[in-house]
Amino acid sequence: MYDVIVVGGRCAGAATALLLARQGHKVLIVDQASFPSDVKLSTHLVWHAGVDLLQKWGVLDALHATKCPPLTAFSLDMGELILRGCPPGSQMGEALAPRRIVMDQVLLDAALAAGAQLHQGVTFEDVIKDGDRVIGIRGRQQDGTTFTAQAKLVVGADGSHSRVARTVSSDDYNVSPKEAGAYNTYAYFSGVKLDGVEFFSRPERMFYAWQTHDDKVIVGIIQPGHAPRVERADVEAQFYSELDTWVPSLAARVRAGQREEAWLGAAIGTFCRQASGPGWALVGDAGLTMDPISAAGITNALRDADTLSDLVHAGLSGQSSLDEALAGYQAKRDAVSVPLLQFAQEMAKLAPPTEDVIKLFVALAGNQVQTDRYFGVFGQTVTPGEFFGPDNMAQLFTQAV
Numbered sequence: 442m443y444d445v446i447v448v449g450g451r452c453a454g455a456a457t458a459l460l461l462a463r464q465g466h467k468v469l470i471v472d473q474a475s476f477p478s479d480v481k482l483s484t485h486l487v488w489h490a491g492v493d494l495l496q497k498w499g500v501l502d503a504l505h506a507t508k509c510p511p512l513t514a515f516s517l518d519m520g521e522l523i524l525r526g527c528p529p530g531s532q533m534g535e536a537l538a539p540r541r542i543v544m545d546q547v548l549l550d551a552a553l554a555a556g557a558q559l560h561q562g563v564t565f566e567d568v569i570k571d572g573d574r575v576i577g578i579r580g581r582q583q584d585g586t587t588f589t590a591q592a593k594l595v596v597g598a599d600g601s602h603s604r605v606a607r608t609v610s611s612d613d614y615n616v617s618p619k620e621a622g623a624y625n626t627y628a629y630f631s632g633v634k635l636d637g638v639e640f641f642s643r644p645e646r647m648f649y650a651w652q653t654h655d656d657k658v659i660v661g662i663i664q665p666g667h668a669p670r671v672e673r674a675d676v677e678a679q680f681y682s683e684l685d686t687w688v689p690s691l692a693a694r695v696r697a698g699q700r701e702e703a704w705l706g707a708a709i710g711t712f713c714r715q716a717s718g719p720g721w722a723l724v725g726d727a728g729l730t731m732d733p734i735s736a737a738g739i740t741n742a743l744r745d746a747d748t749l750s751d752l753v754h755a756g757l758s759g760q761s762s763l764d765e766a767l768a769g770y771q772a773k774r775d776a777v778s779v780p781l782l783q784f785a786q787e788m789a790k791l792a793p794p795t796e797d798v799i800k801l802f803v804a805l806a807g808n809q810v811q812t813d814r815y816f817g818v819f820g821q822t823v824t825p826g827e828f829f830g831p832d833n834m835a836q837l838f839t840q841a842v
């Protein structure tokens with residue numbers, strides 16, 4: 442009998458398990474993967490708010506020791522105008538883009554060191570219930586045998602296609618199909634010189650590049666999800682054609698380097714799901730999946746893990762009942778994540794800038810403090826409400842006069 446079973450052992454699940462195990466709870470992680478294990482689709486940028494959480498939990502040093510370069514300079518090039526800055530209000534003042542095989546393992550190792558147990562190679566199939574309350578899980582091991590375990594709480598950290606969410610019939614809302622989002626195509630290169638994290642906004646396109654482990658950089662293009670798909674064999678030619686046309690300065694640097702890994706691409710549907718119910722909770726992508734144009738999923742997952750583990754600890758340590766403790770989880774998650782999800786959904790349309798947007802960027806161009814605050818919306822150190830709210834807009838445009 443466990444206090445908590447966490448299904449999924451990556452950034453959301455391993456972080457939740459780590460925080461609960463450190464509070465003295467008996468935690469089991471199950472995952473169908475065998476670790477160390479990579480994630481196929483992710484450009485794995487962890488923004489400032491996420492890096493600060495890794496520091497708060499004492500795992501950032503382990504990540505730095507893997508020689509993942511800190512990312513401290515950010516630029517957004519809009520053709521006529523370039524904004525440069527760094528999100529304010531972050532303790533560590535950096536983002537990171539660690540390979541998932543490295544970062545997920547750092548979190549998992551920390552969870553195991555804190556006393557959590559791991560059963561890998563177990564595919565979760567169903568919850569075990571007592572009435573309407575979830576009291577455990579049933580899964581299948583790699584040798585085909587059945588695996589069962591019981592707990593006071595089952596946490597689904599099993600990603601956007603969460604089977605835990607399906608089996609507990611978690612309601613969804615703010616649902617948006619992948620065609621309404623962005624299509625992301627990227628590859629890893631060596632020998633490409635970058636000036637920090639670089640974004641290039643162009644009509645119906647966004648290009649980006651940042652450094653990761655092993656002196657490699659990720660370079661990608663984001664296009665509307667409804668745009669016609671390119672045949673696999675033509676992806677590279679199409680990418681260079683786009684880059685040459687729209688951002689020749691980056692094209693020259695990418696052409697001077699070498700592609701090291703295969704092209705990857707995806708568009709995903711986005712949604713929020715009911716965050717908890719009797720004996721269960723969802724964390725990370727299982728509970729809320731945002732368009733990757735925001736590169737926010739990992740930071741969100743870490744923040745959810747922090748929020749959820751505090752509430753679960755309150756429920757398990759007798760400060761309140763578990764149900765009472767979890768009752769506020771969805772509201773807490775959504776207060777931060779829904780405005781970001783809506784902001785990402787707007788960005789993912791890659792619509793040409795309106796007059797108001799152009800005025801905003803012109804005003805920002807002369808104002809470093811506000812430019813930093815704009816980057817802070819991405820770094821998740823400034824909320825969309827704080828930045829785009831009427832008070833800040835009035836202040837920005839007054840300063841611009």
Ligand SMILES: Cc1cc2nc3c(=O)[nH]c(=O)nc-3n(C[C@H](O)[C@H](O)[C@H](O)COP(=O)(O)OP(=O)(O)OC[C@H]3O[C@@H](n4cnc5c(N)ncnc54)[C@H](O)[C@@H]3O)c2cc1C
Binds near residue numbers: 451726
């Ligand atoms: C193209 C693309 C680019 C992205 N780029 C970024 C980025 O730059 N920055 C960023 O922050 N986010 C990015 N994201 C999003 C990010 O990858 C996710 O938000 C993040 O992986 C969510 O982590 P998680 O732990 O919730 O779930 P996941 O990483 O999906 O992990 C889920 C785990 O659950 C396990 N699991 C699933 N089903 C079962 C089952 N039935 N039984 C047992 N185990 C199971 C899986 O094996 C896996 O280990 C991107 C996403 C895409 C698609």
